[in-house]
Amino acid sequence: MGSNSLNPDRFFDPDPSIRRVARALYEETRALPIVSPHGHVDARVLAENAPFPEPGSLIVQPDHYILRLLYANGVPLEDLLKGDPRRVWQLFAEHYFLFRGTPTGAWLEYELHEVFGIRLSVSAETASRIYDQISEKLQSPEFRPRALFERFNIEVLATTDAATDSLEHHCAIRESGWKGRVIPTFRPDAQFKISSPEFDALGARDYSGLVRALAERRAYFKQLGATATDHGVLEPYTASLPEDEAERLFQRGRQGEATPDDDRRFTAHLLMEMARLSLADGLVMQIHAGALRDHNRAVFERFGPNMGGDIPVATEFTRNLRPLLNACGNDSRFTLVLFTLDESTYSRELAPLAGHYPAVRLGPPWWFHDSMEGMRRFRERTTETASIYKTAGFNDDTRAFCSIPARHDLARRMDANYLGGLVARHVIDESDARPMARALAYDLAKQTYHL
Amino acid sequence: MGSNSLNPDRFFDPDPSIRRVARALYEETRALPIVSPHGHVDARVLAENAPFPEPGSLIVQPDHYILRLLYANGVPLEDLLKGDPRRVWQLFAEHYFLFRGTPTGAWLEYELHEVFGIRLSVSAETASRIYDQISEKLQSPEFRPRALFERFNIEVLATTDAATDSLEHHCAIRESGWKGRVIPTFRPDAQFKISSPEFDALGARDYSGLVRALAERRAYFKQLGATATDHGVLEPYTASLPEDEAERLFQRGRQGEATPDDDRRFTAHLLMEMARLSLADGLVMQIHAGALRDHNRAVFERFGPNMGGDIPVATEFTRNLRPLLNACGNDSRFTLVLFTLDESTYSRELAPLAGHYPAVRLGPPWWFHDSMEGMRRFRERTTETASIYKTAGFNDDTRAFCSIPARHDLARRMDANYLGGLVARHVIDESDARPMARALAYDLAKQTYHL
Amino acid sequence: MGSNSLNPDRFFDPDPSIRRVARALYEETRALPIVSPHGHVDARVLAENAPFPEPGSLIVQPDHYILRLLYANGVPLEDLLKGDPRRVWQLFAEHYFLFRGTPTGAWLEYELHEVFGIRLSVSAETASRIYDQISEKLQSPEFRPRALFERFNIEVLATTDAATDSLEHHCAIRESGWKGRVIPTFRPDAQFKISSPEFDALGARDYSGLVRALAERRAYFKQLGATATDHGVLEPYTASLPEDEAERLFQRGRQGEATPDDDRRFTAHLLMEMARLSLADGLVMQIHAGALRDHNRAVFERFGPNMGGDIPVATEFTRNLRPLLNACGNDSRFTLVLFTLDESTYSRELAPLAGHYPAVRLGPPWWFHDSMEGMRRFRERTTETASIYKTAGFNDDTRAFCSIPARHDLARRMDANYLGGLVARHVIDESDARPMARALAYDLAKQTYHL
DSSP: OOTTOOOTTTTSOSSHHHHHHHHHHHHHHTTSOEEEOSOOOOHHHHHHOOOOOOHIIIIITTOHHHHHHHHHTTOOHHHHHSSOHHHHHHHHHHTGGGGTTSHHHHHHHHIIIIITOOOSOOSTTTHHHHHHHHHHHHHSGGGSHHHHHHHTTEEEEEOOEETTOOOHHHHHHHHHTOOOOEEOOEEOHHHHOTTSTTOOOTTOSSHHHHHHHHHHHHHHHHHTTOOEEEEEESSOOOOOOOHHHHHHHHHHHHTTOOOHHHHHHHHHHHHHHHHHHHHHHOOEEEEEEOEETTOOHHHHHHHOSOSSOOEEOOOOOTTTTHHHHHHHTTOTTOOEEEEESOTHHIIIIIHHHHTTOTTEEEOOOOGGGOSHHHHHHHHHHHHHHHOGGGBOOOOOOOSOGGGHHHHHHHHHHHHHHHHHHHHHTTSSOHHHHHHHHHIIIIIHHHHHTTO | OOTTOOOTTTTSOSSHHHHHHHHHHHHHHTTSOEEEOSOOOOHHHHHHOOOOOOHIIIIITTOHHHHHHHHHTTOOHHHHHSSOHHHHHHHHHHTGGGGTTSHHHHHHHHIIIIISOOOSOOSTTTHHHHHHHHHHHHHSGGGSHHHHHHHTTEEEEEOOEETTOOOHHHHHHHHHTOOOOEEOOEEOHHHHOTTSTTOOOTTOSSHHHHHHHHHHHHHHHHHTTOOEEEEEESSOOOOOOOHHHHHHHHHHHHTTOOOHHHHHHHHHHHHHHHHHHHHHHOOEEEEEEOEETTOOHHHHHHHOSOSSOOEEOOOOOTTTTHHHHHHHTTOTTOOEEEEESOTHHIIIIIHHHHTTOTTEEEOOOOGGGOSHHHHHHHHHHHHHHHOGGGBOOOOOOOSOGGGHHHHHHHHHHHHHHHHHHHHHTTSSOHHHHHHHHHIIIIIHHHHHTTO | OOTTOOOTTTTSOSSHHHHHHHHHHHHHHTTSOEEEOSOOOOHHHHHHOOOOOOHIIIIITTOHHHHHHHHHTTOOHHHHHSSOHHHHHHHHHHTGGGGTTSHHHHHHHHIIIIITOOOSOOSTTTHHHHHHHHHHHHHSGGGSHHHHHHHTTEEEEEOOEETTOOOHHHHHHHHHTOOOOEEOOEEOHHHHOTTSTTOOOTTOSSHHHHHHHHHHHHHHHHHTTOOEEEEEESSOOOOOOOHHHHHHHHHHHHTTOOOHHHHHHHHHHHHHHHHHHHHHHOOEEEEEEOEETTOOHHHHHHHOSOSSOOEEOOOOOTTTTHHHHHHHTTOTTOOEEEEESOTHHIIIIIHHHHTTOTTEEEOOOOGGGOSHHHHHHHHHHHHHHHOGGGBOOOOOOOSOGGGHHHHHHHHHHHHHHHHHHHHHTTSSOHHHHHHHHHIIIIIHHHHHTTO
16 A cells, blocks of 8 residues: 555456456546546535645545544544644554555545655655645645546536535536536435434425425426435335325424334335426436444434444345335336445345336445445446446545545446456457446446436 | 357356366366256147247247346337337347346357357347348257257256146157156145135145145156156245144135235245155255245236346245254255345355255255356355255256256356366365366256256 | 365465465464464363374364264264264265365365374275374374464463353363463353253342352453453344343243243343443453354254254344443443354444444354355455454364364465455555454454453
């Protein structure tokens, strides 16, 4: 992980016949524009286009992958989230060895080397010099967010936004005259969670009012460029409730009386409603299922969400999605992109679903699985049943703006390597592999998300 | 996938030391006769020995692997199942790229190249010419079913037949004097499903009458060469019920009053009865567990079953099979072959069960997992605990008669490659690998199924 | 598997660029002392230091991996456990081919070749000669247990002992003046199982008395060198019960009235108590979850436990461990080492838990998964999320004393090979890999278990 040398063949299998093809395929996709249809960059960054602050708050503090592993190895979160920025960076550098063999390590190497031109290896000794070098870069106009957006060759960047978001930053970007395409994604999680203090009924007084309000918000998002919605759920349970039951659950939510089971059923019903709205307004529907959020109560109470304390659970798709897919899954105008944290579902449930229902696409390996081995497992377990053509290309899913090119580069390399393996084993021809590599790097994301 | 060149090293790892051994082992098994102890070829085909019709109805329409992926990519099933045969073939050819990297693609390449001698790559442009070339071949006597059976070097072919089947085609084959060995397999699914309209009590008026009738039908099947039974269940739940409860459930089934839970318990009990009958009559018992059939109601209602709309579910074996294995699993005269669609059970449950109970064998990777990567995962996850000697060799499990040699060839290659990897890593010697390769390709299937 | 040649590159990937690095890394760890923090060697063996008996009772009869696979292939357990020792050895040798491709085969090769200097391949023909050669060796002073302990270069060996164990053999070892470090591990399973005839309340008359007695026994174990506890549970369910409920369950246990569900809840509560005691006394807490013990009733009734009849079940960690981790998981002074038989939890639950909670470490691949492929899967699925630094190094977990070096050698080779793969794919540098290899082979086990 010496950042002074970023090997041009990194992540490729060492077998010469695989590596040769992987390299050739990667060369064809390397420079394609970045399509980023799902992620968590804050639109404000691009609206304001202010210089990024120093390295600690740019690279360490917003990255729950980094915070998580440092915390797991005994570094107090206080020390990482508060205190002197240079000290935060120093702490990070002292523990940099922890990231050896992890995707975070791979992304950091790329980001430091390619984005910031750092030629030193990160260590306790070099921390301060690297801090200074990055800090200096961040002052220059070339390192302003929009300049980086252009340098990164981002064709389109989708953010993820609450249903209630004013989208003021998206408006500001549009009004600024800057040509960068930054679009919102409609994520109405707070409208689903009737048993939670976060529940937000959008001012509706009855269930049909809620659905109307959701449809209006969707229209507003669409007007600002949105092509997709996103839904974070513990389990992807779907079910059609009688209207009066939906109404009753909604009222219990408004009165703060809903139970977790009410919540589960209301969510199940509202997901079907969302699918129907998607059929009407054309927004692609995404479901991210299986994260038990805020597993660690003490960390949540002291530091809030997104501190690395979300832990996956086993997830069931076959039975849970049956009602929704029976209602809308045969309609090619509808697109449902599924994400899982339970890799055992790849070959057992997800690939068979995507390999049958016209509406279903498989989202790329998500979160913990957005990694070298995770990508390999995803392709090995889904391609044979669903083909690459029922997958959704790559999502970087990142909050860390400067890591975007690193993540796409890694995905392009891993996909090139996967296809290189198929060629070397004579499963496909090299001439077949070329359009497949391009599809995985670019076409499928655009097509899936109507971009 | 250019069908004009079928690489002699296809599916082998590119590493020279693995490939050398894989090639050598494959050379020793390549020409062994085909033993096909489980599949879905229609015995009528071999009884009547009529020429196959044109390519669309031979290759595309009966293959739910093909239908499924075309449908998933937006091709209406109507267009594939009805209409002009040449148009069906054209549609298939236009979407042939979807099969790149899938086992269906690999089988098709073999079938077109080796069975039909096609030297053109399939595409929209070549579709019509290929259609004509295959059509012409199908007219010749060498392409009649029995001639192909002999050319394929099939030593024995087991069909799968309802308990009520008259087996007239099996009789006709025997009476014809043709020497091809085609045997039935006893599959009494309709006798298990008391909550379904398909329930068929074989005319019995009480539970013991049903068991007697089943035993009689087994004897009839055995007389026509059957050596095995097969049971398709959602979950492999087994349990001994008191006789009066079995009787009560049976009567509810007869009266159309049984619930899904009744069905589950009745099935659990009847599976144990089947194991006992197997101990008595020597028929090998197969359980195929974990497919939720006809997930897509609309497709099922319009087009019937086997259209690619069956989706796997997570499956539990350890607790579910305990009653049956405690009753019969220690008896070496009994053989139970287990099949799963849930790969997470390979190393967790199935290999430990097969590595302990004398009666248990692991069926080969099934359905979605009957693929290059699926076979690799199966061997990697079962051999270390169960050894290859508690697996059942290969099953082609196909409805598509002309794909039989393609499937066995692929399995022999993948097993040779797996063993080649063990040799290259010095886990086993090449001299050990040779009998292992033969066992996987031929001996184990014969031994497991008493063929 | 010809034992006359133990290939120096065994288990390494054949790719030259991986093999070169793997070999170099292995060379650096090969001769490191063995740290064995979890296993099942009987301390009596080292206390008495008597010569081992003949090969059958040394190698075959105590090894449930061997018994299991022979039994599964039709060899009656009677023949293996009783009767003429030479005949037991002969039976084993006749079935030696079953172990091809299994870790047992790999361990046996090493043990025969390196420990006993056997140069013949095991077979029906050579069985008797090998038997004689080993028997002869066993008579010599160099093959007494303590001499082997020293020759194996064991720095510390932890046994596993019931809470009621007098630890007389551990005392005897200390008093003997022999310098070998053999320490006990506190395993109070019988104090948890209130619904079982094995339940043992340590003489306590109420729940708080039980906890006091457990604390006292822990102190006694600690005095004799113990640094860890161990808990075998079907599921890792944890929950805090009100004191009066714990008391009620305890009394039901004493009166033989506890149900399996009582047992489950009592165990859940007592696990939390153990975590709190660990925080107080510093003993590392191990949980081995997911084995359904004595699945085969007939074998259990005739031959007792540990005959290979334990079968894993799907295991849930995320929800089950939440109460315990919320109570103690943020405290770096506490160490909880988790073991699973359900590989689907590696990437889904265990790596995320270890990658977040300071207290959590992942135990090495356990039992059925303590194998070449099992180790590969473990590293591939945990490193990217948890890093190698949240894993616990290697445990040999063996009852078979003479297999200890074989097992550590295999683990060191597989870890060197894993790291070699990372180097060859330029994920890490070779200079990074060296301390990582050493950590996996030696440092992490010492650090995790405070040895």
